[in-house]
Amino acid sequence: MSEVLRAEGLSVRYGPGCPACAAGLDGSACRACGSMWAIRDVSLDVEAGEVLGIVGESGSGKSTTLACLHLDLVPASGRVWLLGRDVTGVTGTARRRLRAETLGIVYQSADRSLELGVTAGGNVAARLFAAGWRSYGESRLRASELHAGMELPEERLDEPVERYSGGMRQRVQLARALATRPALLLLDEPTSGLDVSVQARILDLVRRVHRETGVAVVVVSHDLGVIRTLADRLLVMRHGRVVERGLTDQVLGDPQHPYSQLLVGSQL
Amino acid sequence: MSGVHKTYVRHLAGGRRLPVLRDVDLAVATGEAVVVRGPSGSGKSTLLACAYRSALVDEGRIVLGGSLDLVAATEREVLAARRDRMAMATQFLQVVPRVAALDLVREQGLDAESAGGLLARLGLPVELHDLPPATFSGGQRQVVNLAIALARPRPLLLLDEVTAALDPARRATVLAELAARKRAGAAVLAVFHDVPETPGLVDRVLTLRDGALAA
Numbered sequence: 479m480s481e482v483l484r485a486e487g488l489s490v491r492y493g494p495g496c497p498a499c500a501a502g503l504d505g506s507a508c509r510a511c512g513s514m515w516a517i518r519d520v521s522l523d524v525e526a527g528e529v530l531g532i533v534g535e536s537g538s539g540k541s542t543t544l545a546c547l548h549l550d551l552v553p554a555s556g557r558v559w560l561l562g563r564d565v566t567g568v569t570g571t572a573r574r575r576l577r578a579e580t581l582g583i584v585y586q587s588a589d590r591s592l593e594l595g596v597t598a599g600g601n602v603a604a605r606l607f608a609a610g611w612r613s614y615g616e617s618r619l620r621a622s623e624l625h626a627g628m629e630l631p632e633e634r635l636d637e638p639v640e641r642y643s644g645g646m647r648q649r650v651q652l653a654r655a656l657a658t659r660p661a662l663l664l665l666d667e668p669t670s671g672l673d674v675s676v677q678a679r680i681l682d683l684v685r686r687v688h689r690e691t692g693v694a695v696v697v698v699s700h701d702l703g704v705i706r707t708l709a710d711r712l713l714v715m716r717h718g719r720v721v722e723r724g725l726t727d728q729v730l731g732d733p734q735h736p737y738s739q740l741l742v743g744s745q746l
Numbered sequence: 747m748s749g750v751h752k753t754y755v756r757h758l759a760g761g762r763r764l765p766v767l768r769d770v771d772l773a774v775a776t777g778e779a780v781v782v783r784g785p786s787g788s789g790k791s792t793l794l795a796c797a798y799r800s801a802l803v804d805e806g807r808i809v810l811g812g813s814l815d816l817v818a819a820t821e822r823e824v825l826a827a828r829r830d831r832m833a834m835a836t837q838f839l840q841v842v843p844r845v846a847a848l849d850l851v852r853e854q855g856l857d858a859e860s861a862g863g864l865l866a867r868l869g870l871p872v873e874l875h876d877l878p879p880a881t882f883s884g885g886q887r888q889v890v891n892l893a894i895a896l897a898r899p900r901p902l903l904l905l906d907e908v909t910a911a912l913d914p915a916r917r918a919t920v921l922a923e924l925a926a927r928k929r930a931g932a933a934v935l936a937v938f939h940d941v942p943e944t945p946g947l948v949d950r951v952l953t954l955r956d957g958a959l960a961a
Contacts, residue, residue: 525822682844689853707842711821725799725821732801736757743758 481562482661482694484523488546488556490516490539495554516542517718520556522696526661529688529695531709531726533702533741539718540698544666547696548583549573561661578609582655582693586667588647591654594640598625598650601639602657609658624653628683645676649683656687663688665697669704681707702745706730714738747772750806752792752957766792768957770806772935776901779924779934781941784954790937791836793954794904797935798834799824811901832902835895837888837910847882847890848875854897864893868923869916884911892920896927903927905936921947 493513507514517539524530532540545551546558549568557566560580568576585591592601602621603614611617625635628649634642639650648668655663668684669677681704688695688708697708705712705726712729714722714737722735733739752767766789774780782790795801797808799816808816814827828834842850847870851861862875870889874882879890888911895903905924909917921944928934928947941951953960 678844682842685842685845710825724802725824727800728802731795732754734755734802739757 480526482524482526482528482560483547483696484559485543485547486521486557488520488543488553488558489518490542490546490551491554492516515718517546517553517715520546520713520715520718520720522713522720524662524694524696526694527688527692528711529697529709531705531712532696532698532715533700533705533712534715535700535741538715540700540715541666542718543715544583544664544696544698547662548581548664549577574608575610578605579658580661581664582658582660582662583664583666584648584651584655584668586670588639588644588651591651592639592647595638597636597638598630598642598653599635601650602654605654605657620657621653624657627687628653629679643676644672645680648672648680652680652683652687656691656693659691659693661694663693663695665695665699667699667701668697670699670701677704684708702730702742714741747797747808748806750793750796750808751804752789752796752801753804766957767796767803770954770957770959772952772959774902774933774935776933777928777931778949779928779936779947781948781951782935782937782954782959783939783941783951788954789957790954791906794834794836794906794935794937797902798828798832798904800834830898831900832904833895833898833900834904835892835906835908837907838891842878844878844880846876847879847893850879850890851893851897854894856897861893861897864897865889867919868893868896869912869919885913885916888912889916889920896923899927899930899932901931901933903932903934903936905934907937907939909942910939917942918944 491513494511495513496511498510499508499513520543522530532543534540546553552567557564565576583591599621602624603617606617606620622635626632630646630649639647669680699705709726712724712726713720714729716737722729722738729738730742733742748771750767750770754764754766756762782793784790792801796803803817810816810827810831847865848861851865852858865875866872868889870886879887888908892908909920912920921942925944925947942948
């Protein structure tokens, strides 16, 4: 299997930082300099065809980690490699290009990746154009093919996304994320806030897409059911640090860290 | 496995230590079926979980096929071993939303015909094959679970009370299939409350009591 993503020693700090907080904090701001460490020394890697889960409570640094992987945030320290290439700190056109060709992302809230006033087809086509597609006809064809692949009704391709339900918006996000056949798909709480039947269908869709395309996936969720359904391997984060990592069934079945035990023990 | 020790540490209960396995030595050969029995809570499921690396041991060695050290193996090595070299079936099916029973078995790399054949052979009525197991009975789920584990010919089968929810006829069907797998060379390590009397199935019966193994 080939490595798609590697991140080593990622730390993100809000504030100047000082010797007092360089040594470590427990999720609160540094008393000396007021800095917050959103994540600290996070390392992970994903190969083609793998699904890596990240769990943790709100504020544990899951989404910040994902933001680093999506190149939204430049870490204070640490590096990110995509398909073997060091992409830490890439900005501007190079970053746009990388994102368009290599990375797809689905957020909990659709308005972070979609223009809600634009049609579903238009949202998908916009990503294709960003990746250098020029032909309107070909983009339209690809958008419509993805629309159908995500089990969205064909007749609504030209409807603005703001008229779509929550579950359908997630499907449009997924269509957009997958438009350029990226090597890595990032899912940030992809089913949170959806009712359970819709959630199940989205998870099923993600599983199918993963099986069919072999895309590498990093999924962040506070929902252990989502992680259990999707992920082979798992990181547990707390206060910005990875406190446990392992095979999903092992971490959920025989959690070692006190926080992992709390998390597993708190599941309904 | 040799010298396996396993203790659960319950951090939420003040770090209480619950020893489950004490100095367990166990070997299963190709084409051999070993049954482990013992009272509830004696550590039977944990023993299987350790062999599958669903649980971590404190001490001891677990080696698969003479070559893979399952205690030290990386996550990827274990995942690869689970794909090709060992399967685990438990009494509980982890339900995947909306995926039909047949597709769950096909996901193991079988074509529709072989997958359907396997499910039918294990006693799942054909009219249920295209339905997701979420609404199946306990016994039907158990059959799906077992079919997933048996879909590929893997050299080691770890089976945890896989017939617990089955009626006597279905149980006999499943046990006959297991005996056939054993004849075909699979090593079987199985936990059973009632040791099966199927001819030619069980070679050795071991009893686990308070985490220690006795013949």
